[in-house]
Structures are given as C-alpha cells and as structure tokens.
Amino acid sequence: MSLPTLTDDAGLGRLAADLAAWLPHQRWYQDKARELAAVQVRDAARLSDRLLVLLVEARFADGGTADYHVPLAPAEVGALFELEGQGLGDALADPRACLDLARATVDGSTATLAGARLTARPITGSRPDDTASARALGAEQSNSSVVIDDAFVLKVLRRLETGIHPDVEVTGALTAAGFTHVPAQHGALVRAPTTDDDENQTALAILSTFLAGGREGWDLALAQTRALASGERTIEEVASEPDGLLGDIDRLGEVTADLHLTLGEAFGVEEADARHGAAWATEMRGQLDRVLALAEARAPEAAASVLAAADDLRAVFDELASLRDAGRLVRVHGDLHLGQVLRIPPPESSWQLLDFEGEPLKSLEERRARTSPLRDVAGMLRSFDYAAAASVERDGANGAEPPLAAGAWRDAARRRFLGGYVRRAGPLLPGATASQALLHAFELDKAVYELAYEIGNRPGWLAIPAGGILRVLRASHSARDPDPTDPDEPSGPDNPSGDEEEP
Numbered sequence: 001m002s003l004p005t006l007t008d009d010a011g012l013g014r015l016a017a018d019l020a021a022w023l024p025h026q027r028w029y030q031d032k033a034r035e036l037a038a039v040q041v042r043d044a045a046r047l048s049d050r051l052l053v054l055l056v057e058a059r060f061a062d063g064g065t066a067d068y069h070v071p072l073a074p075a076e077v078g079a080l081f082e083l084e085g086q087g088l089g090d091a092l093a094d095p096r097a098c099l100d101l102a103r104a105t106v107d108g109s110t111a112t113l114a115g116a117r118l119t120a121r122p123i124t125g126s127r128p129d130d131t132a133s134a135r136a137l138g139a140e141q142s143n144s145s146v147v148i149d150d151a152f153v154l155k156v157l158r159r160l161e162t163g164i165h166p167d168v169e170v171t172g173a174l175t176a177a178g179f180t181h182v183p184a185q186h187g188a189l190v191r192a193p194t195t196d197d198d199e200n201q202t203a204l205a206i207l208s209t210f211l212a213g214g215r216e217g218w219d220l221a222l223a224q225t226r227a228l229a230s231g232e233r234t235i236e237e238v239a240s241e242p243d244g245l246l247g248d249i250d251r252l253g254e255v256t257a258d259l260h261l262t263l264g265e266a267f268g269v270e271e272a273d274a275r276h277g278a279a280w281a282t283e284m285r286g287q288l289d290r291v292l293a294l295a296e297a298r299a300p301e302a303a304a305s306v307l308a309a310a311d312d313l314r315a316v317f318d319e320l321a322s323l324r325d326a327g328r329l330v331r332v333h334g335d336l337h338l339g340q341v342l343r344i345p346p347p348e349s350s351w352q353l354l355d356f357e358g359e360p361l362k363s364l365e366e367r368r369a370r371t372s373p374l375r376d377v378a379g380m381l382r383s384f385d386y387a388a389a390a391s392v393e394r395d396g397a398n399g400a401e402p403p404l405a406a407g408a409w410r411d412a413a414r415r416r417f418l419g420g421y422v423r424r425a426g427p428l429l430p431g432a433t434a435s436q437a438l439l440h441a442f443e444l445d446k447a448v449y450e451l452a453y454e455i456g457n458r459p460g461w462l463a464i465p466a467g468g469i470l471r472v473l474r475a476s477h478s479a480r481d482p483d484p485t486d487p488d489e490p491s492g493p494d495n496p497s498g499d500e501e502e503p
C-alpha cells in the first residue's frame with residue numbers, strides 16, 4: 001500500500017465530488033445550516049507513509065467558504081474514497097496514522113500544506129512512542145478525538161480557522177501555570193507561514209493527557225435526572241449519593257471560579273464599563289436576529305414560542321446597555337457545559353475542565369476576547385436545564401417542561417453551583433442586581449445559540465432551548481417586577497448572591 005502522488009487532477013476532482021457527498025453527514029461538520037455548493041481539495045500533505053492530510057475547502061451557495069481538515073490513510077477494506085487506484089479511509093480509524101499525527105504535535109514535520117510549514121508547538125513535550133495503541137473516542141462532537149495508550153488524547157480539529165486557536169492557547173497557558181483542573185497539554189500541530197507568525201497560524205491537532213476513568217458530567221447528570229424522573233430515587237437520595245454530581249456540584253462552582261481567577265492572572269483582568277454592556281446588547285441582538293431568521297425558515301412551528309417572544313428577549317438584552325457596573329472581564333472557557341467537565345472518581349475526586357475552543361459558531365476574535373466570567377456560569381446553568389429536560393424522551397423528542405422531580409434537581413444544581421462559584425469569584429463580580437441581570441441575559445443568549453445549534457444538529461432537542469428561553473424570561477420579569485404570588489419567582493435558584501438552600 002502506498003499513498004497517491006496527488007498528480008492526477010481528474011482524480012482529485014473526483015475525490016472532491018466524493019468529499020462533497022460525505023462531508024455534510026459528519027457530526028463535526030459545522031456548516032449544516034448552509035447550502036454546500038462545491039468542495040475543492042486545496043492541498044494535501046504527506047506526513048508519513050500512512051498519513052495524508054487534506055485541506056478541503058467547502059464553498060457555499062451564500063458565497064462564503066470554510067476550510068476543513070480531513071486526515072486520510074490507505075485502506076484496503078472499507079475505503080471511503082479512491083485516488084490513483086488507492087483506497088483511502090479516515091485516518092482516525094488507522095492506529096498507526098493516528099500515532100504519526102500525535103507525534104507530529106511535538107516533533108513537527110517537514111511537510112508543507114498550502115504553502116506553509118506544519119510545525120509543532122510543544123508545551124510539556126511528552127508524546128507517545130511508536131509502539132503505542134490508538135482508538136477513536138466514541139464521543140465525536142465538533143472535532144474528532146483519539147485515545148492513545150489510555151495516556152494521551154489527540155484532538156483533531158476539523159473546521160480550520162486562521163489565528164491563534166483558543167484551546168491551544170488557553171490549555172497551554174493553564175498547563176504552564178500549573179492549574180490542576182485541566183488535562184495537561186503536551187503540544188499542538190499548527191500550519192504556520194513562519195515559526196513565530198501567530199496571527200496567520202492554523203491549528204490542526206492538540207495532544208493532551210487522557211484522564212482514564214473520568215466520567216463525563218453530562219452522563220452523571222442524566223443518570224440522576226432519569227432516576228428522579230422515573231421515581232426510582234428521591235432528590236434527597238440523589239443529593240447524598242457519594243461522588244454523585246449534585247452532592248459535589250458546589251465544588252464545580254469553585255473550580256470554575258478558580259479557573260477564572262487563574263485566567264485573569266495569565267491573560268489579564270479588565271474593568272467592564274458601559275461600553276461593554278452596550279456592545280454585548282448589540283451582539284446578542286445580532287445573534288438573535290440571525291437565529292430567528294433561521295428558525296422561521298427551518299423550524300417555524302417548533303420555535304413559534306421563541307419567535308413570539310422576540311421583543312421580550314430584545315428588552316432583556318437592551319438592559320445591559322444601562323448597567324453601570326458589569327464587574328471584571330477575563331478570558332473564559334467560552335462553551336462551558338456538562339459535556340466539557342469530567343469527574344475523576346475517588347480517591348482523587350476532582351473536577352476537570354475540557355475543550356477551551358469556545359462556541360464553534362463564533363469568530364476566533366470573539367472567542368479570544370476578555371468577557372464577563374458569568375458567561376461560563378450561564379453556560380453551565382443552561383446545561384442543568386438540558387439535563388432536566390432530557391430526563392424523559394417521547395417519540396425521539398425532548399419536552400420543554402421536565403417532570404417535577406427533574407425540575408427540582410435543576411434548581412438545586414443551579415443554587416449549589418452558584419453558591420460555590422460566588423464563594424470564590426467575588427472579586428470578579430458586580431453587585432447582586434447587576435449579576436442577576438447579566439446572568440439572565442447570558443443565559444438567554446446561550447439558549448438562542450443552542451436553538452441554532454439544535455436546528456442544525458438535533459431537531460428533536462429544539463424544545464429544550466425553546467422552553468429554557470421562556471423560563472429565563474419569566475425569571476427575569478419576576479426579578480425586575482417581583483410578584484409574591486408568582487410561582488416562578490426566583491427565590492433561591494436565580495439568586496447569584498450565593499445564598500444556599502438545601503433541596
């Protein structure tokens with residue numbers, strides 16, 4: 001078996017056509033909401049005799065383009081593509097090709113891709129040896145990951161962007177700072193025109209420590225909300241489960257606060273002023289308008305309640321423009337949710353945070369900007385809402401309104417997480433009223449983003465962000481105009497001052 005020489009233009013044209021049929025069906029393909037017009041193989045680099053790295057340009061009917069990273073390896077059986085008579089398959093299914101890519105994150109390569117060198121950015125410099133074994137990690141989301149010898153995880157970035165990649169940058173800085181709640185980053189493979197040209201670099205893969213035995217926060221949460229929804233357990237039982245999620249969620253709040261304080265030390269802290277509130281309001285309105293247009297075109301019925309609430313949403317966003325104190329700004333995680341945290345079981349019993357890429361639908365510039373740390377807090381609160389709503393599934397779809405017991409779990413998780421967060425992050429936060437207003441706006445903004453994400457990826461889950469939007473709007477109204485007879489009034493759960501109540 002050998003790799004094609006890439007000199008056959010007609011063959012490359014056929015490969016591009018095959019890629020155009022294959023790309024939109026990949027979970028990591030992030031342009032599902034756009035009409036794909038054509039695909040072109042911009043370049044291909046041979047990193048080894050088993051590894052061909054393609055830079056693939058997707059062209060859309062709206063005139064835009066996006067670059068995707070598609071590593072391929074020779075395949076005898078189950079080939080996805082053919083070039084110069086050679087069958088080619090996904091390199092992530094080929095352990096030796098995976099190892100070659102993993103080692104390149106620390107060793108670099110002499111290969112060039114679209115006129116730029118593929119260089120390594122080592123941090124710790126550890127890497128697997130060439131006898132290691134590799135297996136794809138089932139949980140494929142915006143990228144693809146491979147586990148090597150249960151010691152390393154290689155994250156293959158898929159939709160390529162020019163500029164410093166936030167995950168490479170932030171986990172690199174946290175590793176260097178000795179922050180113990182992220183897996184250490186060993187190195188990254190970047191395409192760079194010159195060695196120190198950061199702005200024009202493009203990250204292709206990141207090698208980090210694999211935390212064997214870690215359990216995803218999302219799985220732990222779902223186990224608890226499902227047990228509650230089915231009546232198998234009570235909220236008291238769930239809250240006292242040793243090493244369960246709810247019983248230790250306040251510590252996740254503390255770890256999130258410590259993350260923000262460490263990021264403040266590594267990348268600086270800025271005082272927010274009125275311009276920030278106004279800029280957030282404009283940005284949130286902009287995203288809202290784009291998502292409402294998408295919802296109207298793609299899911300007018302499922303999103304009807306959100307379409308009807310558009311003015312209420314705008315009113316909450318606009319309030320940010322008049323906040324006198326919006327707290328302090330730091331670099332943040334950017335897409336914090338239960339799928340991004342791992343629980344390491346006893347004796348360590350720690351929380352670990354993953355994936356600092358930020359929201360895949362936002363620009364690199366936005367994702368690298370300092371912002372309110374309450375954005376991450378809001379992301380986690382949205383996740384509690386998801387875990388409660390996903391506790392029951394009917395006809396393949398999730399309902400907006402979770403069963404009572406799962407709703408109680410959501411409120412308790414929210415209260416406890418906020419309690420832990422505020423205990424530590426006090427110096428970064430404005431007063432309680434401003435924190436509340438910010439939190440509601442960020443939760444709504446996140447849920448609007450999720451609406452677009454679900455339209456593109458999981459239409460059966462659309463009711464979750466749609467229901468969440470209405471719930472946060474009600475809480476926001478009650479906070480501004482308290483009505484003691486309103487059952488939705490935020491007594492504890494929405495109180496970011498940290499007052500804790502037991503479930």
Ligand SMILES: Nc1ncnc2c1ncn2[C@@H]1O[C@H](COP(=O)(O)OP(=O)(O)O)[C@@H](O)[C@H]1O
Binds near residue numbers: 144
């Ligand atoms: N260092 C790690 N140790 C153990 N599991 C990991 C590690 N990194 C990722 N995972 C698992 O892989 C999943 C996806 O990884 P993530 O970095 O979030 O990729 P994506 O950008 O595709 O969402 C995580 O939710 C987690 O379950």
Ligand SMILES: O=P(O)(O)O[C@H]1O[C@H](CO)[C@@H](O[C@H]2O[C@H](CO)[C@@H](O)[C@H](O)[C@H]2O)[C@H](O)[C@H]1O
Binds near residue numbers: 450
């Ligand atoms: O993990 P990714 O960076 O790929 O994030 C994207 O996918 C997430 C889903 O896998 C999505 O998260 C949403 O669904 C989660 C449950 O599956 C829930 O816990 C999150 O709160 C919710 O936002 C995320 O928004 C998206 O960017």
